Amino acid sequence: MNEQFRQHIESLHPSFEVLLSSGSFQFTSLPKALPKAGIYLFSNGEQHLYVGRTNSIRKRLQQHCRPNSSHNSAPFAFRLAREARKAPQATYKPQGSRKHLLQDPDFALAFTDAKAQLRTMNIRVVEESNPLRQALLEMYVAVALAAPYNDFDNH
Template sequence: MNEQFHQHIEFLHPSFEALLCSVPFQFTSLPKVLPKAGIYLFSNGEQHLYVGRTNSIRKRLQQHCRSGSSHNSAAFAFRLAREACKVPQATYKPQGSRKDLLQDPDFALAFTDAKAQLRTMNIRVIEESNPFRQALLEMYVAIALAAPYNDFDNH
């Protein structure tokens, strides 16, 4: 194995364990001190749902959870709304696009409800500023927890 890659993956499991051992919080009680960059995990009780990575954890959590967040910044909530409305796949054609879906009052309500749901979920974070390790850790955590809302499909 390439030595540089090996050095990056050696930290994966210890960081995964540290993330799971961290004290969860809800968006409504964001800690005053959060890591700048790293991995975040949304869970509903003990069910781990979505893992993300960012260079600005506080800002990214706000984008996911704030009621005024757009379809482009609240991707997890948008996915929950698609599931609730039985819209299985995103499309990049005008009809069925994110913008088009939000014209449907039922879908718009489901999107608003999903953002509210995210605000009640448990959130855990762990610091990781190295972009390679951040990407690898996001994938490792998503695979290890079988996070149902993560996919690494190309769009």
């Protein structure tokens, strides 16, 4: 294995442990002191649901949770809404696109409800500013916790 890559890989588990041992909070009580860049984890009780990465944790959590966030900035809530409404996977064609799904009032309500649900979930964060380790850590955490809403498929 490439030595540099091995060193990155070996740094993942300690960061994973820091993430899980860090205190959780809800969006409505965001701590004043948050790392700028890193990994965040949404959980419902002990069920770990979604892992994300960002260079601006506070801003990214706001994008996920604010009532007026769009389908592009709140992908986790959008996936929850799709699941709640048993809606098909969004496409890049006009018919079936995210925008098209949101024209359905029931789906739009489910999306609003999902963003409200995110605001009540437990959130944990861990700092990671190195972009390569950040990407690897997101995948490591998602795989290790079997986060059901993470999808690393190409779009």
